[in-house]
Amino acid sequence: SQQGEEDPQALSIQEGENATMNCSYKTSINNLQWYRQNSGRGLVHLILIRSNEREKHSGRLRVTLDTSKKSSSLLITASRAADTASYFCATARTSTGANSKLTFGKGITLSVRP
Amino acid sequence: NAGVTQTPKFQVLKTGQSMTLQCAQDMNHEYMSWYRQDPGMGLRLIHYSVGAGITDQGEVPNGYNVSRSTTEDFPLRLLSAAPSQTSVYFCASSPTGWSNEKLFFGSGTQLSVL
Numbered sequence: 001s002q003q004g005e006e007d008p009q010a011l012s013i014q015e016g017e018n019a020t021m022n023c024s025y026k027t028s029i030n031n032l033q034w035y036r037q038n039s040g041r042g043l044v045h046l047i048l049i050r051s052n053e054r055e056k057h058s059g060r061l062r063v064t065l066d067t068s069k070k071s072s073s074l075l076i077t078a079s080r081a082a083d084t085a086s087y088f089c090a091t092a093r094t095s096t097g098a099n100s101k102l103t104f105g106k107g108i109t110l111s112v113r114p
Numbered sequence: 115n116a117g118v119t120q121t122p123k124f125q126v127l128k129t130g131q132s133m134t135l136q137c138a139q140d141m142n143h144e145y146m147s148w149y150r151q152d153p154g155m156g157l158r159l160i161h162y163s164v165g166a167g168i169t170d171q172g173e174v175p176n177g178y179n180v181s182r183s184t185t186e187d188f189p190l191r192l193l194s195a196a197p198s199q200t201s202v203y204f205c206a207s208s209p210t211g212w213s214n215e216k217l218f219f220g221s222g223t224q225l226s227v228l
């Protein structure tokens with residue numbers, strides 16, 4: 001069963017706008033990761049946030065984590081057409097420290113219109 | 115470094131045929147895993163390995179076999195292909211398999227079982 005559930009399923013924005021994507025999960029986690037997948041390609045890691053962190057930045061990406069609400073958000077600022085991709089959250093449960101229990105959500109399709 | 119290399123990129127099988135999906139990494143990673151990606155289902159873990167000679171089942175292991183005789187290679191075997199195994203398969207690796215590491219993905223194998 002999926003641990004992480006992303007919202008919305010699809011998002012279409014204009015170039016230059018900000019894109020916000022959400023992920024909710026059910027059980028306690030060690031960390032939460034966000035990945036990007038361009039059409040026909042493998043997933044690429046974007047950012048990891050640990051359970052004791054609340055916010056993390058990487059370039060135009062900002063990730064927040066609210067463990068009390070069991071949710072995370074990924075913000076992409078000043079979006080570009082090249083940001084068009086599917087975005088996945090993945091969670092590592094506290095029951096084990098291994099990636100063997102890294103589970104992925106169904107993904108969000110982001111379209112950035114030029 | 116080539117990273118994670120998967121072959122073939124595309125494959126068509128008939129029901130009942132067998133085949134092996136190849137995965138190799140040149141990063142000396144201990145952890146390797148196989149995921150399948152289906153529309154609306156996200157990525158689901160099939161099998162994983164935390165080192166040569168060690169494998170374990172993931173979320174959806176039925177119909178698939180794996181072995182890990184070397185650090186570099188982690189092949190996925192379909193002994194008797196079924197239409198339900200039509201999917202895109204991704205191999206992923208990380209240095210040690212602990213949850214605070216990012217996964218490195220291959221570019222995928224698109225498999226169709228007729």
